[in-house]
Amino acid sequence: SEELDERQKRVVALVEELTAGIPADSKARTNEQQAQWLLAQLQDWHRREDKATFWEGYRLAELDDLDLLEEKAGLAGLKLLERLVVERKIPVDRYAFAKQETEARVEQDLYYKGEKFGSVLSIDPVEHTIDIKKTRKTAELHPTAVYVWERPLKVKEQTEALFRVGEWVAANGIEAAGRYRAGRDLLLRKRPRLARGETLEPLAGEGPKSTACRIVCALENSVFAIQGPPGAGKTFTGARMICELVKEGKKIGITALSHKVIRKLLEEVVGAAKEGNQEGVRCIQRSDVEEPTEAIAVARKNEEGWAALESGRAKVLGGTSWLWSPEAAFEAVDVLFIDEAGQMGLADVLAVSQAARSLVLIGDPQQLERPLKGSHPDGAEKSALEHLLGDHKTISADTGFLLPRTWRLHPTICEFTSELFYEERLQSEVLTHSRVLEGHPCLNGAGLWFVPVEHEGNRNSCAKEVEIVARIVEGLLKPEVRWFRDADNRRRLKEDDILIVAPYNAQVADLSARLQKMRIGTVDKFQGQEAPVVIYSLTTSSPEEAPRGMEFLFSLNRLNVATSRGMSAVIVVGSPRLFEPECRTPRQMQLANALCRYRELATIVDEADL
Incomplete structure (x- = not known):
């Protein structure tokens, strides 16, 4: 269309202006030049995604x-x-x-x-x-x-927001004082600016929640990131940070990729306010699909949400990027919380950043990623949190805060999770130490187990693994098998206590037909959930037979999510040949090493003993 052609001409001109004088070799660029170059590449991010989507159609x-x-x-x-x-x-x-x-x-x-x-x-x-x-x-x-096929959504507001940031930087520079400070700090990976001489380092005797609340209340036109490993309480912490900011009279925004994620954080905010006997934490959500509750109002138009904030009828407003990208939303809130920032693209986060003086990013890039459709220049393909992490698996103490303790994982499971995915910075809370199984012939205590199952020719479904999983479930549900949630809570396992994961929908269907009362699904279904026992059916007979290749079946993010749902026991069922891949690239070696490390740490159980 003529409108798109005209916008593309504007983008090309802006990109040329932003990249003028910046070396083509990324190694020769300063940090400021790299940030400005990246801003230029983000200008066309949505068009590249849409183009790939149309070609797929x-x-x-x-x-x-x-x-x-x-x-x-x-x-x-x-x-x-x-x-x-x-x-x-x-x-x-x-x-x-x-x-x-x-x-x-x-x-x-x-x-x-x-x-x-x-x-x-x-x-x-x-x-x-x-x-x-x-x-x-x-x-x-x-x-x-x-x-x-998903037709691309209209993203004019997001692209225009990116363009406004780009124009301002082209005219004033990436480091200048003035507008879009938080978004520019994100591009520059700046250390958060804090008022009152506050520090990012935890104070003596200060717990993670208190540290996060202290830091966020001191933010000055800046960006602060919280990485929340499995069970570390990122939603819990985020909600209490919001309540502290409301106490200080701040207006708060919440955004994420979906209305469901936004509603979950709003509900946690309501719960935190009630827990702390805090009045005046009035919440509203801009949504066409969510319904109002006693504690959370709903706005059907952007203007209703903005007006509720402006008048004081609401202190917390949640909505997707379509709420926060329009120019009318410029600095509508003091702090904008971006939930699941490990999945939201850097381009979208930069677009919504104009709505706030400060940003808080909450998420975990080590868990499920948002799949991209387009091909992007180096760095432009990353999520906001991936950008901040750089080449590391965990957030640096200079740019954010890692929630260091999990309230879910038994120490034996946590040891594997921490080593493989969190640079050995994650530990278990003491209350997890007593979470064990007893009364089973070979699945006692807590930790990792591997059940090798020989089979051939299976790609996305495996009848033999279905039967082994069914046998494991049957054994765990026997009356003599008990689970300790803590020292004072000992009981039988129920169907809901066992979560069964498979990489492919076909295997999920076969497992569901065999085990009709169980919680069964792919990894995508269970992010954010937990259970005392997780059983992971790898399904495929060999790496060569894996649908979508090694990158999918051996995905580090998917392995992390699958194994970190388990509070006490993780049981992987799979073909031994999966641990003997012919790796042709360093990336394939990295993928294979993670699964092999699981087997090294796991207790091997013969299927005949189940």
Whole structure:
């Protein structure tokens, strides 16, 4: 369109202005030059993402049924079973589909040869059925294969916010006093500026929550990051920081990639205020999908949310980047909290940074990443927290704060997690030490176990591993097996106490069919959750047979999330051949080493002993 062409001309001109005089060799750049160069590359971040998404749509539209059967976005072998309902000439049809690895989810749009076919109302991976709400145009169309595709959202406000920051820096310099200080500090990886002579280092006898609250109340037009490893209480800490700021009369914003994450933090804020008998912590959420509660109001328009803050009717306002990017939101709050900042792209964080004088980033880049679609210049592909961490796994004491203790993981599990993912900076709280199992023939105490299962030719499902997992579950649920949550809390395990993880949806479906009352899903489903016992079915017979390659099955982030859900026991079930990959790159060696280290630390259990 003419509007896009005109914007692209503006971006090209701004990029040239921002990069003028900056060496092409990144090693020859100063920190300031690198930050300004990165700002230039972020100007086109959203266009690159959208372009890749559109090209993916064109590619999917050209695939035939056999291709879509092998495509994770595809849904093939469709057969009409029945018409469930018709409302206003729009039917809901139920189809059977072939057993396959599919990423189709409820509320996603389905496409057929480039045209929207309908949307997913429900999908049953066990029975292999899907209910599709059609359109009037497709009411009588019954293709044998469709695919999911997410049309890019309109991001004009975000791109314009980035452009305003870029224009200001081009005119004034990346280090100048004035506007967009927090966002520029983020690009520069600046140490947080603190008032009243406060320090980032914990004071004598000061716990992590108190340290974080003291620091955030002293922030001066700056950025402060908190990295929260599994079970370390990042949401708990963030909510109490917000309550402390409200006590000081500050206006607070919350943002994240989803309304669900924002609502979770708002609910924690409400709980923290109630716990501390603090009045006046009035919360409001800008959302079209969330409903109001007694404690959290809802604004259906941006202007309603901004007005509630301005008038004092609300002290805390939550919303996605579409709330915080418009120019009308400039410095609408004193501090903007960005939850799951390990997943939110640096470009989006920079766009929303204009809404606040100071930023607080909360998250953990060592857990699940946000998948990118486009190809970006070096550094522009990172999340905000990844950018701050640089080449490290944990946040430096100069730029932020690592929550150092987990309230979830038994020390034996924590030792593995800390060594592999947190540079040995994570420790277990004392109360986790007594979390053990007893009464099982070979799964007593706490820690890591590995059950080797020989099989061949399995890619995304494995019947033999399903049966081994079922046997483990059966043994753990026997009345003689007990779990100690703490020294005074000893009880039998229930179905809800066991979390079963698999890398592929096809294996999840098979496990769900075999174990119908259990909590079963892929890693993505369980981030933020916990259970006394985690069972991880690796599924694939060998590295060469892994769908999506080693990078997916051996992913460090996914291994971290899967194993760190367990409070007392982590049991990995898998083929021994997965521990003998033929690595061709340093990255593949790094991936393989993590899984091999798990086996080194784990107790080996013969399947015959279960």
